[in-house]
Amino acid sequence: xxxxxxxxxxxxxxxxxxxxxxxxxxxxxxxxxxxxxxxxxxxxxxxxxxxxxxxxxxxxxxxxxxxxxxxxxxxxxxxxxxxxxxxxxxxxxxxxxxxxxxxxxxxxxxxxxxxxxxxxxxxxxxxxxxxxxxxxxxxxxxxxxxxxxxxxxxxxxxxxxxxxxxxxxxxxxxxxxxxxxxxxxxxxxxxxxxxxxxxxxxxxxxxxxxxxxxxxxxxxxxxxxxxxxxxxxxxxxxxxxxxxxxxxxxxxxxxxxxxxxxxxxxxxxxxxxxxxxxxxxxxxxxxxxxxxxxxxxxxxxxxxxxxxxxxxxxxxxxxxxxxxxxxxxxxxxxxxxxxxxxxxxxxxxxxxxx
Numbered sequence: 001x002x003x004x005x006x007x008x009x010x011x012x013x014x015x016x017x018x019x020x021x022x023x024x025x026x027x028x029x030x031x032x033x034x035x036x037x038x039x040x041x042x043x044x045x046x047x048x049x050x051x052x053x054x055x056x057x058x059x060x061x062x063x064x065x066x067x068x069x070x071x072x073x074x075x076x077x078x079x080x081x082x083x084x085x086x087x088x089x090x091x092x093x094x095x096x097x098x099x100x101x102x103x104x105x106x107x108x109x110x111x112x113x114x115x116x117x118x119x120x121x122x123x124x125x126x127x128x129x130x131x132x133x134x135x136x137x138x139x140x141x142x143x144x145x146x147x148x149x150x151x152x153x154x155x156x157x158x159x160x161x162x163x164x165x166x167x168x169x170x171x172x173x174x175x176x177x178x179x180x181x182x183x184x185x186x187x188x189x190x191x192x193x194x195x196x197x198x199x200x201x202x203x204x205x206x207x208x209x210x211x212x213x214x215x216x217x218x219x220x221x222x223x224x225x226x227x228x229x230x231x232x233x234x235x236x237x238x239x240x241x242x243x244x245x246x247x248x249x250x251x252x253x254x255x256x257x258x259x260x261x262x263x264x265x266x267x268x269x270x271x272x273x274x275x276x277x278x279x280x281x282x283x284x285x286x287x288x289x290x291x292x293x294x295x296x297x298x299x300x301x302x303x304x305x306x307x308x309x310x311x312x313x314x315x316x317x318x319x320x321x322x323x324x325x326x327x328x329x330x331x332x333x334x335x336x337x338x339x340x341x342x343x344x345x346x347x348x349x350x351x352x353x354x
Contacts, residue, residue, distance in 0.1 A: 115145065122153045140181065147174030180277065184236050188306050188322040192231040195326070202282045205229045214289050215333035223289025223330070228252070228302065230283045232322070236308035237277040246272045249313040250285060251303045254328065256296065263290040269313050293330055300328040 112120075114133045121130035130149070134142050151171050154163070163171075195212065199205040207229075217223035237244045253264035265287060272278065283304065303323050305316035 115149075118145070119149055119152070122149055123156070144174070144178050144181070147177065183234050184320075186234040187319045188235060188304065189233040190230055190302070190304065190322045190324045191233050192229070193302065193324045193326060194229050195328075196227045196229045196284075199227060199229050199282075199284045202231070202280050211329070213329040213331045216289055216293055216295055216330050217291050218333075220291045222291055223293070224333075225286065225288050226300075226328070228285040228300070230285065230302065230304065230324075232281045232283065232304065235278070235281045236306050236320075237274075238308055240273065243273045243275055244277045245308065246278055246281065247306070247308045247310075248272075248283060249305045249307050249316070250283065252285060252287065253301050254290065254293065255299045255301060257298075262293060262298070269307060289330055295330050295332045298328045298330060299325050301325045 114136050117133040118130040121127070121133060127150075131146065134145055137145065147170075151167075151174070154167065194205075195208045197206045197208055214226060215224040232248075235246055235248070237246050239245075247269055249269045250267040251264065252267070254262050256262055267285065270283065272281070285302070301323070302325065303321065305313065306320040307313050307316050310316060
């Protein structure tokens with residue numbers, strides 16, 4: 001309670017000191033005399049205004065009345081590039097979006113060829129179905145395929161050296177039939193041609209030494225005899241009644257070193273018949289050195305046509321005509337005397353070896 005009275009007394013003392021300062025008027029050294037009222041106040045309408053034009057002259061502002069405030073323009077701050085070492089790494093390259101490609105639709109597998117079906121049936125031990133699968137082929141082709149395909153399957157199961165004699169014979173028979181069918185479709189070929197001293201049979205002949213020279217005729221006659229041995233391949237051997245027949249036509253022509261033909265001779269068609277088909281065939285052409293052929297080097301050209309089954313000796317297809325040539329030397333010799341006229345003593349004889 002005592003402390004409360006002390007605080008109130010202190011507050012009252014401070015308030016009295018402040019009030020006396022405010023009420024006391026300091027002395028004025030420039031007070032106007034008593035009774036002076038001063039100059040009359042001016043008419044506000046006669047005064048100008050710095051903000052609008054009035055009737056009176058404008059009153060210029062005094063220093064310190066109004067000042068224009070100039071706000072400083074902020075300096076343009078350019079972006080500062082950090083040093084090379086402080087630069088952040090560039091953003092990673094984002095790969096372009098790849099649209100997924102639709103997967104192609106699977107195409108159905110093509111159907112197997114009949115021969116593939118037949119081979120599969122034989123591998124799976126279903127021979128009856130193999131025969132049925134091959135019925136779409138030509139009958140002749142069916143026969144060949146039915147003979148060859150089982151052997152192909154057999155070769156996948158065992159070694160050829162272990163085949164029994166019966167199996168080997170069956171394979172040979174099928175191959176022989178196939179050879180007969182393909183022989184006439186293949187080009188006729190001359191496997192061997194040479195000048196000989198003597199010919200007995202297929203593969204049995206005595207050839208003349210290389211570079212042998214034939215003697216020309218004397219007084220316009222025929223010269224030394226020439227014997228030409230020829231072996232053929234892919235010739236025809238067709239059934240003809242109870243026999244097999246082969247018909248061949250030949251031509252020889254002699255040409256000089258310039259390629260000019262000096263003599264030509266067409267041999268008559270040579271017919272060979274046998275009770276079994278021929279597998280090997282040879283022809284022996286015999287003639288004499290033509291008359292009026294001077295000594296020198298010549299080329300002997302031979303043409304053989306397979307006309308088996310043809311109506312004429314000129315009707316051979318192009319692939320059934322074979323050609324070959326060799327060198328023929330002619331020398332003069334007074335001791336050789338040949339016949340006169342058009343008889344060259346020419347003949348064509350042939351045969352087979354089996």
